[in-house]
Amino acid sequence: xxxxxxxxxxxxxxxxxxxxxxxxxxxxxxxxxxxxxxxxxxxxxxxxxxxxxxxxxxxxxxxxxxxxxxxxxxxxxxxxxxxxxxxxxxxxxxxxxxxxxxxxxxxxxxxxxxxxxxxxxxxxxxxxxxxxxxxxxxxxxxxxxxxxxxxxxxxxxxxxxxxxxxxxxxxxxxxxxxxxxxxxxxxxxxxxxxxxxxxxxxxxxxxxxxxxxxxxxxxxxxxxxxxxxxxxxxxxxxxxxxxxxxxxxxxxxxxxxxxxxxxxxxxxxxxxxxxxxxxxxxxxxxxxxxxxxxxxxxxxxxx
Amino acid sequence: xxxxxxxxxxxxxxxxxxxxxxxxxxxxxxxxxxxxxxxxxxxxxxxxxxxxxxxxxxxxxxxxxxxxxxxxxxxxxxxxxxxxxxxxxxxxxxxxxxxxxxxxxxxxxxxxxxxxxxxxxxxxxxxxxxxxxxxxxxxxxxxxxxxxxxxxxxxxxxxxxxxxxxxxxxxxxxxxxxxxxxxxxxxxxxxxxxxxxxxxxxxxxxxxxxxxxxxxxxxxxxxxxxxxxxxxxxxxxxxxxxxxxxxxxxxxxxxxxxxxxxxxxxxxxxxxxxxxxxxxxxxxxxxxxxxxxxxxxxxxxxxxxxxxxxxxxxxxxxxxxxxxxxxxxxxxxxxxxxxxxxxxxx
Numbered sequence: 001x002x003x004x005x006x007x008x009x010x011x012x013x014x015x016x017x018x019x020x021x022x023x024x025x026x027x028x029x030x031x032x033x034x035x036x037x038x039x040x041x042x043x044x045x046x047x048x049x050x051x052x053x054x055x056x057x058x059x060x061x062x063x064x065x066x067x068x069x070x071x072x073x074x075x076x077x078x079x080x081x082x083x084x085x086x087x088x089x090x091x092x093x094x095x096x097x098x099x100x101x102x103x104x105x106x107x108x109x110x111x112x113x114x115x116x117x118x119x120x121x122x123x124x125x126x127x128x129x130x131x132x133x134x135x136x137x138x139x140x141x142x143x144x145x146x147x148x149x150x151x152x153x154x155x156x157x158x159x160x161x162x163x164x165x166x167x168x169x170x171x172x173x174x175x176x177x178x179x180x181x182x183x184x185x186x187x188x189x190x191x192x193x194x195x196x197x198x199x200x201x202x203x204x205x206x207x208x209x210x211x212x213x214x215x216x217x218x219x220x221x222x223x224x225x226x227x228x229x230x231x232x233x234x235x236x237x238x239x240x241x242x243x244x245x246x247x248x249x250x251x252x253x254x255x256x257x258x259x260x261x262x263x264x265x266x267x268x269x270x271x272x273x274x275x276x277x278x279x280x281x282x283x284x285x286x287x288x289x290x291x292x293x294x295x296x297x298x299x300x301x302x303x
Numbered sequence: 304x305x306x307x308x309x310x311x312x313x314x315x316x317x318x319x320x321x322x323x324x325x326x327x328x329x330x331x332x333x334x335x336x337x338x339x340x341x342x343x344x345x346x347x348x349x350x351x352x353x354x355x356x357x358x359x360x361x362x363x364x365x366x367x368x369x370x371x372x373x374x375x376x377x378x379x380x381x382x383x384x385x386x387x388x389x390x391x392x393x394x395x396x397x398x399x400x401x402x403x404x405x406x407x408x409x410x411x412x413x414x415x416x417x418x419x420x421x422x423x424x425x426x427x428x429x430x431x432x433x434x435x436x437x438x439x440x441x442x443x444x445x446x447x448x449x450x451x452x453x454x455x456x457x458x459x460x461x462x463x464x465x466x467x468x469x470x471x472x473x474x475x476x477x478x479x480x481x482x483x484x485x486x487x488x489x490x491x492x493x494x495x496x497x498x499x500x501x502x503x504x505x506x507x508x509x510x511x512x513x514x515x516x517x518x519x520x521x522x523x524x525x526x527x528x529x530x531x532x533x534x535x536x537x538x539x540x541x542x543x544x545x546x547x548x549x550x551x552x553x554x555x556x557x558x559x560x561x562x563x564x565x566x567x568x569x570x571x572x573x574x575x576x577x578x579x580x581x582x583x584x585x586x587x588x589x590x591x592x593x594x595x596x597x598x599x600x601x602x603x604x605x606x607x608x609x610x611x612x613x614x615x616x617x618x619x620x621x622x623x624x625x626x627x628x629x630x631x632x633x634x635x636x637x638x639x640x641x642x643x644x645x646x647x648x649x
Contacts, residue, residue, distance in 0.1 A: 092599075207361065254354055
């Protein structure tokens with residue numbers, strides 16, 4: 001990478017002194033007077049300025065490399081052993097017979113590290129969001145202040161959101177892994193909110209880039225009282241949206257390849273917010289027989 | 304799907320396959336393969352679900368690359384030998400490139416990564432077409448060029464396919480992916496014997512098509528897309544559940560079912576060719592698949608789940624059961640006594 005950058009920039013400098021007629025057609029773009037970079041230099045208002053070039057950030061320590069290799073090989077060995085036991089490291093009969101599963105529980109800092117929080121600061125807004133363990137380490141507390149003041153960059157029209165998203169599963173050698181929730185049909189959350197409406201987002205991390213902003217969303221209306229709530233959201237209710245826009249062509253969420261789950265608050269109300277989450281689980285609700293809640297009519301009926 | 308579009312796609316599939324299997328010229332073989340690729344794309348993305356669209360894009364890219372490689376291999380052969388006859392493939396580089404191209408087309412490991420994903424993204428009927436009809440033209444090309452192919456490369460591809468097909472299929476929970484890995488494993492068995500006895504390879508292919516079609520049609524009747532549905536399908540169709548298990552065990556190659564016949568004949572032929580080590584390795588590798596199918600059969604038929612079926616589609620079967628399901632299931636479990644006839648003809 002460093003070599004490529006040096007070569008390209010030096011080619012531009014040297015092109016002024018030696019212009020071979022044979023190479024002229026190939027070096028055409030480099031012989032112009034305009035300076036162009038390999039990447040855009042626009043920086044979003046909320047992000048820090050990058051002073052060191054990317055190729056200087058690499059740490060070529062041999063010991064660190066060996067440690068990382070040992071860790072990854074250890075993970076690979078564990079994955080191989082889990083593969084022999086059954087799907088996702090558990091015996092097949094457990095997979096076949098289970099009806100509930102707790103996926104995320106918040107009891108320690110390690111559990112909190114599996115989540116990422118973000119807010120509109122990344123587009124220049126002023127909302128604040130924090131995540132910490134609740135009282136007696138029995139829940140996660142997501143709290144902060146929502147601020148709908150629009151950043152003055154001339155292009156943003158709306159602002160005011162805070163979110164918490166789970167980190168995608170990573171296997172050995174940074175392989176992508178996915179959750180398999182196909183045995184279940186509802187999301188089960190034990191939360192204590194403050195009456196604000198939250199949006200639950202599920203991302204399936206598709207392969208191609210034109211689907212990369214696809215999210216399946218549904219709402220979670222919290223009560224706000226001193227009592228804990230147990231909210232069940234069937235997966236059949238999740239609707240498809242892309243970059244925040246609800247799609248006309250709706251499709252059910254496929255549960256065999258789930259990447260992340262997230263909670264977003266964007267109810268256009270300035271002020272503090274708070275959400276306590278005890279655990280997030282899955283349930284196979286036998287009473288829920290709906291396959292998909294939207295667009296179940298036949299779109300091209302035979303006349 | 305619009306019936307006219309469906310008709311055009313189906314006719315194009317038949318046309319493409321016929322063109323390839325009956326061609327003598329490389330360009331016609333390539334044309335048939337391309338027609339097949341293009342015809343199945345609308346069938347894969349029929350439901351317009353993002354996963355189906357993803358599957359169709361993956362399928363198109365992989366197959367187009369394989370077709371281009373095939374055409375390149377035939378062109379390089381034509382450059383050196385001056386002719387385009389399929390059976391006269393003599394240039395060693397062309398043979399290697401052709402083997403790679405056909406391996407990509409068939410989903411032989413290590414070019415198999417697209418196959419389970421594409422099968423998972425489609426409906427069961429289209430998955431059946433992808434596993435059977437779409438594999439027929441490349442198999443025919445392998446059959447026609449079998450005398451020119453590199454034995455080492457084919458044996459390596461076959462052993463890797465059998466390994467990966469068995470290993471990756473161990474913990475699958477989606478039925479289409481299970482069948483995808485079973486297909487990869489079977490393609491391995493076919494590839495190992497294609498040079499020494501091409502007719503046996505074609506017999507293996509026909510029996511594989513028979514068994515796979517039986518399994519897919521049974522799964523389609525009960526809309527079984529995942530294992531938990533398979534476990535609770537006994538409440539609606541107990542006999543079909545049992546015969547599905549037998550068909551899966553036949554796919555795994557358990558005697559006295561039909562699936563044992565091609566494996567036995569292949570092992571016999573490999574032993575005759577003094578490839579006993581290969582025979583031992585490939586038979587050991589097929590035990591992985593057999594282990595998984597037996598475990599599945601145990602949990603799906605002998606274990607009683609503590610719940611009833613609430614899967615809507617299992618209570619409402621909208622279309623009548625395809626009579627071919629019964630015929631194919633019977634054939635896929637009872638054809639082993641025909642082995643003496645096979646021994647004399649191949």
